[in-house]
Amino acid sequence: MDMHELTRSLQVKNGSKIVMMVADGLGGLPMTATGKTELEAANTPNLDRLAAAGVQGASIPVKPGIAPGSGPGHLGLFGYDPLQYQIGRGALEATGIGFELQPGDVAIRCNFCTLDGDGKITDRRAGRIPTEESAPIAISLRQVRIDGVEIFVEPVKEHRFVVVFRGEGLGGEVNDTDPQATGVPPLDPVARDAASERTAEVAKEFLRQAKQILKDQPQANFHTMRGFAAKPDLPTYKEVYGLRAAAIAVYPMYKGLARLVGMDVVGEAQTLQEQIDVLQANWDDYDFFFIHFKYTDSTGEDGNFDAKVQRTEDFDAILPQVEALGPEVLIVTGDHSTPAFLKSHSWHPVPTLLVSDCCRHDPHTTFSESTCITGGLGQFEAKYLMLLALSNAGRMGKYGA
Amino acid sequence: MDMHELTRSLQVKNGSKIVMMVADGLGGLPMTATGKTELEAANTPNLDRLAAAGVQGASIPVKPGIAPGSGPGHLGLFGYDPLQYQIGRGALEATGIGFELQPGDVAIRCNFCTLDGDGKITDRRAGRIPTEESAPIAISLRQVRIDGVEIFVEPVKEHRFVVVFRGEGLGGEVNDTDPQATGVPPLDPVARDAASERTAEVAKEFLRQAKQILKDQPQANFHTMRGFAAKPDLPTYKEVYGLRAAAIAVYPMYKGLARLVGMDVVGEAQTLQEQIDVLQANWDDYDFFFIHFKYTDSTGEDGNFDAKVQRTEDFDAILPQVEALGPEVLIVTGDHSTPAFLKSHSWHPVPTLLVSDCCRHDPHTTFSESTCITGGLGQFEAKYLMLLALSNAGRMGKYGA
Numbered sequence: 001m002d003m004h005e006l007t008r009s010l011q012v013k014n015g016s017k018i019v020m021m022v023a024d025g026l027g028g029l030p031m032t033a034t035g036k037t038e039l040e041a042a043n044t045p046n047l048d049r050l051a052a053a054g055v056q057g058a059s060i061p062v063k064p065g066i067a068p069g070s071g072p073g074h075l076g077l078f079g080y081d082p083l084q085y086q087i088g089r090g091a092l093e094a095t096g097i098g099f100e101l102q103p104g105d106v107a108i109r110c111n112f113c114t115l116d117g118d119g120k121i122t123d124r125r126a127g128r129i130p131t132e133e134s135a136p137i138a139i140s141l142r143q144v145r146i147d148g149v150e151i152f153v154e155p156v157k158e159h160r161f162v163v164v165f166r167g168e169g170l171g172g173e174v175n176d177t178d179p180q181a182t183g184v185p186p187l188d189p190v191a192r193d194a195a196s197e198r199t200a201e202v203a204k205e206f207l208r209q210a211k212q213i214l215k216d217q218p219q220a221n222f223h224t225m226r227g228f229a230a231k232p233d234l235p236t237y238k239e240v241y242g243l244r245a246a247a248i249a250v251y252p253m254y255k256g257l258a259r260l261v262g263m264d265v266v267g268e269a270q271t272l273q274e275q276i277d278v279l280q281a282n283w284d285d286y287d288f289f290f291i292h293f294k295y296t297d298s299t300g301e302d303g304n305f306d307a308k309v310q311r312t313e314d315f316d317a318i319l320p321q322v323e324a325l326g327p328e329v330l331i332v333t334g335d336h337s338t339p340a341f342l343k344s345h346s347w348h349p350v351p352t353l354l355v356s357d358c359c360r361h362d363p364h365t366t367f368s369e370s371t372c373i374t375g376g377l378g379q380f381e382a383k384y385l386m387l388l389a390l391s392n393a394g395r396m397g398k399y400g401a
Numbered sequence: 402m403d404m405h406e407l408t409r410s411l412q413v414k415n416g417s418k419i420v421m422m423v424a425d426g427l428g429g430l431p432m433t434a435t436g437k438t439e440l441e442a443a444n445t446p447n448l449d450r451l452a453a454a455g456v457q458g459a460s461i462p463v464k465p466g467i468a469p470g471s472g473p474g475h476l477g478l479f480g481y482d483p484l485q486y487q488i489g490r491g492a493l494e495a496t497g498i499g500f501e502l503q504p505g506d507v508a509i510r511c512n513f514c515t516l517d518g519d520g521k522i523t524d525r526r527a528g529r530i531p532t533e534e535s536a537p538i539a540i541s542l543r544q545v546r547i548d549g550v551e552i553f554v555e556p557v558k559e560h561r562f563v564v565v566f567r568g569e570g571l572g573g574e575v576n577d578t579d580p581q582a583t584g585v586p587p588l589d590p591v592a593r594d595a596a597s598e599r600t601a602e603v604a605k606e607f608l609r610q611a612k613q614i615l616k617d618q619p620q621a622n623f624h625t626m627r628g629f630a631a632k633p634d635l636p637t638y639k640e641v642y643g644l645r646a647a648a649i650a651v652y653p654m655y656k657g658l659a660r661l662v663g664m665d666v667v668g669e670a671q672t673l674q675e676q677i678d679v680l681q682a683n684w685d686d687y688d689f690f691f692i693h694f695k696y697t698d699s700t701g702e703d704g705n706f707d708a709k710v711q712r713t714e715d716f717d718a719i720l721p722q723v724e725a726l727g728p729e730v731l732i733v734t735g736d737h738s739t740p741a742f743l744k745s746h747s748w749h750p751v752p753t754l755l756v757s758d759c760c761r762h763d764p765h766t767t768f769s770e771s772t773c774i775t776g777g778l779g780q781f782e783a784k785y786l787m788l789l790a791l792s793n794a795g796r797m798g799k800y801g802a
Contacts, residue, residue: 029761033454037761062800064781065788066407069801082801083402092802341759345799347792348761349779370764370777379779 003079003383004240006399007390011242016328016393018243018288019279022077023315024070024254025297025338027350027369031305038296038305038340039351040368042312046319047332047353051367054330054355057377058369059385061336067347073335074257078290079241079386080234087260088172088229094162095256097154101231106170106199109227111178112137112159112220119185124178125159126220134158137220144209149202163206163225171196172230174203186224199228236262237288241390246282248275249292258290272314276321283325288389291322297345300338308340329392330355332367333385349379356392404480404784405641407800408791412643417729417794419644419689420680421786423478424716425471425655426698426739428751428770432706439697439706439741440752441769443713447720448733448754452768455731455756458778459770460786462737468748474736475658479691480642480787481635488661489573489630495563496657498555502632507571507600510628512579513538513560513621520586525579526560527621535559538621545610550603564607564626572597573631575604587625600629637663638689642791647683649676650693659691673715677722684726689790692723698746701739709741730793731756733768734786750780757793 028038035041061068062082071092072082087095090107101107112126112134126134135155141163142153149167156162173192179185189203203225214221237245239262246266247258255265264286267278275291282289293315299308322330333352336345351372362376373379377388390396429439436442462469463483472493473483488496491508502508513527513535527535536556542564543554550568557563574593580586590604604626615622638646640663647667648659656666665687668679676692683690694716700708723731734753737746752773763777774780778789791797 029759033762058779063404063788064778064785065790065792065797067792067797067799069799072801083407087801089802339759346759347789347797369761373763373777373779374775379781 003081003387004235007079007240007387007396010397010399012395012397013242014394016287016395017283017325018329018331018389018393019291019322019327020077020289020331020333020389021291021293021319021322022074023293023296023312023332023334025300025336025345026334027337027339027346027348028300028308029339029341029348031341037369038300038308039312040370042309042316044312044316044367046316047367048365050319050330050332050353050355051371052365053361054353055359055361055377056351056353056364056367056372056375058349058372058375058379059333059352059382060349060379061382063381065347067345068336069345070253070335071257073345074254076382077333077335077385078261079383080261081383085232085234087232089227090162090229091232092229093156093227094154094164095260096253097156097162098252098256099152099154099162099164100259101164102166103231103233104166104168104170105231106165106172107229107231108163108203108225110161110163110223110225112161112223113186114219115185115222121179121182121184121186123219124182124224128158129219131155131157134161134220137214137217140213141210143213144206146202146205151206159220165199165202169195170199170202170230172199172228174200174228176224176226177207178224178226186222189225232260234261238262241288241386242395243288244286245288245290246286247290247292248278249290250275251292251294254292254294263290272318276318279322280325296334297338300340301343303340303343305340328356328394329389331385331389349373350382352377352385354388354392359392404482404788405636408480408641408788408797411798411800413796413798414643415795417688417796418684418726419730419732419790419794420692420723420728421478421690421732421734421790422692422694422720422723423475424694424697424713424733424735426701426737426746427735428738428740428747428749429701429709430740430742430749432742438770439701439709440713441771443710443717445713445717445768447717448768449766451720451731451733451754451756452772453766454762455754456760456763456778457752457754457765457768457773457776459750459773459776459780460734460753460783461750461780462748462783464782466748468746469737470746471654471736472658474746475655477783478734478736478786479638479662480784481662482784486633486635488633490628491563491630492633494557494628495555495565496661497654498557498563499653499657500553500555500563500565501660502565503567504632505567505569505571506632507566507573508630508632509564509604509626511562511564511624511626513562513624514587515620516623522580522583522585522587524620525583525625529559530620532556532558535562535621538615538618541614542611544614545607547603547606552607560621566600566603570596571600571603573600573629575601575629577625577627578608579625579627587623590626633661635662639663642689642787643796644689645687646689646691647687648691648693649679650691651676652693652695655693655695664691673719677719680723681726697735698739701741702744704741704744706741729757729795730790732786732790750774751783753778753786755789755793760793
């Protein structure tokens with residue numbers, strides 16, 4: 001049975017509030033064999049106090065040994081099996097720049113490229129043309145007109161931009177046109193199923209017009225299309241959990257991921273303190289709040305151990321303001337680990353903390369990688385965290401009589 | 402999604418080496434309520450040192466409470482879901498005696514039996530005729546000739562031998578001819594699907610000729626056929642993991658299991674020291690090494706606690722030679738537990754140790770049944786061990802963006 005069949009059938013409504021604080025890339029590694037992790041090195045009096053009051057565990061984002069991207073990492077936390085629900089590359093790229101995909105849309109990642117006189121690719125990234133030059137060129141492609149299809153073109157960065165087709169009967173199963181090599185011409189878009197034939201035709205016409213528009217560009221005189229993807233069909237928080245859910249994030253990617261599961265994106269916060277202000281301002285209007293903190297991940301990606309420690313302490317310092325609102329369930333977790341040692345997302349389980357008045361606390365009085373593995377939540381797949389959140393909030397009834 | 406779809410799509414190639422040391426039947430039990438297990442009683446300074454440097458956990462071979470045979474035990478360690486992939490009895494028997502099955506082969510376990518004058522079975526095992534008598538009788542069946550089919554007959558032990566049919570269009574779905582009773586004649590081979598009709602015909606003809614050849618034998622004057630099985634269709638290590646894999650084992654069964662997943666069987670080692678010599682000699686030619694140590698299992702099966710302790714110490718003593726080669730990932734595990742107390746394979750989780758420079762070590766400084774349950778790897782299904790090995794070796798990319 002799908003977990004959402006359960007959560008749908010067992011929904012209980014009450015006035016409880018659930019706050020999920022996601023410190024992106026929270027888990028880490030020591031830099032030396034005998035060292036501490038970032039979280040262990042950080043001074044985190046609030047997390048430790050919450051650890052004493054609550055229960056902790058080690059969240060496995062996907063499966064043991066799998067390092068997830070932000071998409072599957074967050075889907076797991078939101079309670080959507082990240083192996084069952086997949087967000088195509090184009091849809092994730094559009095989501096990441098804040099484009100609001102609608103059902104039926106097809107999103108495509110595009111790269112400017114350079115063609116020679118024979119139409120063969122000489123540079124698959126058009127010399128990594130700077131964003132300030134490439135953005136106006138991408139915008140010039142908004143001239144393209146195709147009958148029956150609404151077209152969106154959004155610059156991203158350097159040679160990258162996103163195209164979205166909106167219309168009837170557009171499937172997302174179309175092959176990349178990037179041949180992954182130079183000295184050969186780009187490929188034609190080819191549908192992999194009947195439902196995507198129209199998409200392939202539209203893409204072909206788009207490319208035909210784009211070639212005309214771009215023909216005088218010195219570097220970006222054409223573009224490839226990759227990662228065709230329809231909007232993923234994810235059931236909403238409202239439907240599967242009965243929750244009015246709000247997302248408070250700074251970066252477009254996380255706002256976009258939250259929108260995909262039907263959360264309202266609230267506020268315009270640019271700092272963690274502003275995120276908390278938005279939380280306070282919207283407290284009465286929602287049952288569930290997802291608060292995303294980016295910098296534990298970005299400092300980890302940079303390999304900057306000390307900066308990650310500092311950002312962890314910043315995150316810790318804000319927690320009393322969240323506690324003061326009196327949520328029935330407060331969760332602190334991450335979508336994956338990002339050890340500064342590896343400078344990348346990793347597969348290691350993520351320290352995860354849950355505090356409620358009925359959470360059966362464990363003996364731990366600190367919160368870290370080494371304590372969470374023997375915490376009361378054990379090691380568990382992230383997709384189960386929402387079930388724990390709902391039960392601790394009294395929002396899920398008994399299964400079976 | 403199948404785990405191998407993931408590992409295929411996320412493969413990263415690098416120069417790292419992974420060594421998986423399998424001490425067969427590694428986990429144990431105390432002989433008395435207050436006693437130690439074999440592993441706890443053994444003096445294992447090297448395992449303890451590795452425990453301090455690495456991370457441990459408890460590997461569940463199949464599912465909690467399931468005691469596996471060698472086949473599913475090893476398939477799990479190799480990363481093949483042992484409930485999804487099954488090795489038919491005939492194929493396992495052939496594999497166990499070192500017969501190299503080819504795609505399309507059908508292997509059959511045969512038992513000599515005794516028929517009375519009316520063709521009814523009086524002894525289903527032909528008096529458990531000793532191997533030195535039965536082997537030549539089995540070999541006499543190599544006279545059987547059937548058009549279009551290559552036939553192999555291999556003695557096993559006592560009344561048991563293996564027959565393999567090799568040819569076109571031979572399915573593996575044929576019923577046993579052993580009626581599981583005396584006083585009745587053997588059954589005819591009957592196909593369970595259309596693709597196996599030819600196999601049933603070939604088996605019938607084999608039995609007809611065998612009856613002639615055996616008719617003057619006093620005990621083994623006929624035989625039954627059981628466990629018809631095609632070569633299992635397992636994807637290879639090369640394909641699913643991108644690994645050049647070598648197996649270094651003494652016993653035919655484990656060489657055979659390794660061959661089924663596409664490992665090269667290297668060397669002719671007869672002792673653990675010789676296995677390490679083979680490892681050293683082949684170090685540059687492979688990415689992954691499976692080293693199988695039998696005696697922690699066989700002493701457990703014998704119920705000989707002290708001998709299992711001794712064999713565990715022998716295993717421990719060899720580890721520095723493996724470490725000296727500098728593998729990026731070193732794993733010590735077992736395919737299942739074989740407690741001397743039970744004299745059999747058991748369902749208990751298997752102490753499992755992983756050492757790499759990014760394994761997030763846990764606080765343990767010894768390696769045992771009692772420490773592994775609170776180790777950093779938690780309790781996990783054996784089929785995930787290869788994912789952890791690949792990630793720790795830097796050989797698996799991120800899932801999703």
